[in-house]
Amino acid sequence: MIEIYEGGCHCGRVRFRVHADLLGTIRYRSTRSPAEIEQYLAPLLLHFFNHQTHHRGQAHCLLTAIAGEAPSFDLLVFQRATGVSLVKGQGGSFAQPERRPTPSA
Numbered sequence: 876m877i878e879i880y881e882g883g884c885h886c887g888r889v890r891f892r893v894h895a896d897l898l899g900t901i902r903y904r905s906t907r908s909p910a911e912i913e914q915y916l917a918p919l920l921l922h923f924f925n926h927q928t929h930h931r932g933q934a935h936c937l938l939t940a941i942a943g944e945a946p947s948f949d950l951l952v953f954q955r956a957t958g959v960s961l962v963k964g965q966g967g968s969f970a971q972p973e974r975r976p977t978p979s980a
Contacts, residue, residue, distance in 0.1 A: 943977075
């Protein structure tokens with residue numbers, strides 16, 4: 876079992892030693908309730924990745940509404956632009972923000 880007790884934030888670092896850890900459970904305390912929760916780790920990780928996509932979409936929407944354009948929040952675009960985690964190759968220039976046509980009324 877992996878145990879994480881954070882000080883009221885969603886994020887924490889977890890290091891997985893073996894594949895078996897993903898099949899195990901995780902115990903944590905919710906930021907909304909002091910109750911201890913234990914659940915299977917793999918479905919929880921799927922939720923974390925899906926939920927961060929939701930927040931990236933919110934940020935992109937706000938920036939687009941404020942500035943009329945927003946940088947790409949796509950993880951692959953970031954990795955290709957910075958070289959982070961790339962083994963071979965490159966993705967080109969991503970310096971310009973993503974521009975979308977303004978819908979006509």
